[in-house]
Amino acid sequence: MSSSSSATTWTSCRPCPARRHHQLLAFVSLLETTKPYLVNCIRVPALQALLLFSRSLDTNADCTRLVADGWLELTLPDAAAALRFLAAALQLRASWEKLLDQQLDPGGDEPSSRDLSALKRGLLEFLGMEAPYRLRQLTGLEKQTLYVGPQTVPAAPQLPGLFQGTELKPDEVKGGHRVTEFLTYNCLAVSTPFSHPLLHPPGGAGFGADPALSAPAAPPEEEAGSSSKTSALHRLYHCDICQQDFTLTPTEILRHKKQHR
DSSP states (O other): OOOOEEEOOOSOOSOOOSBSOOEEEEESEEEESSSEEEESOEEEEHHHHHHHHOSOEEEOTTSSEEEETTTEEEEOSOHHHHHHHHHHHHHHHHHHHHHHHHHHOTTSOOOOHHHHHHHHHHHHHHHHOOOOBEEEEOOHHHHHTOBOOOOSSOOOOSOTTTTTTOOOEEOTTTOSEEOSSSEEESOBOOOOTTOSGGGSOTTSOOTTSOHHHHSOOOOHHHHHHHHHHHHHHOEEEEETTTTEEEEEOHHHHHHHHHHTO
16 A cells, blocks of 8 residues: 655636635656656545645634645635535545555554455545635735644634543644644634734834835836736736725736636
8 A cells, every 4th residue: 555645736716616626636656757757647626635645634613614734724614514514535545554554564464455455445435535725825924924823722623522531631832722733723823814913013014004104105107017018918907706896907817717727
């Protein structure tokens, strides 16, 4: 048994619409010659792949928001579906790790065919599960305020059924509770756009400040040149999938369309 690595190329930090078939590119091995080549590449469902192979998974209180490896955000509108996916992933990862330990132990017994069949069947069922969700890459600013941090009096977990038989320990760095080596529960801070101090510096020109009061006026020639450049490159684009209007350049429109493929 072997696990695949996952990778993907991102062109925008805008959240994708909630849908069931987000995908990542998985590969079995990396061939290094004069150039590196990914060998045996396949498309895999993003949610299942991230739940199975991420080195770290962080959740909010109801597990509807998860962050994989500190930079990919998964948002599931249905809390019940989120718990089903997370519970199945925890069980599969534990079974997979147990069988790998048995196979790699030179003095131990080989994994039984019954256990291997059960794992294969569980993986197939897990890959067939579906639920709408959003997938996006976090910005650098969001990563700085991602976690709630250590709490003086950690709140008691509210999901005892999901973590049966597991000793939950407060995480001293992220906050929340550490469930396994890779899963930290309820450590994500509430996402509030435009709340970071860098966006509203005291006495400075943040995103919420009036540029007329905080920055010198540009020369008329510069303003005219900037306006003509913007109007020449940008145009109004309506996305039928997002049901939103954007002002984008032709290159940005192609990148946006590519996200929905």
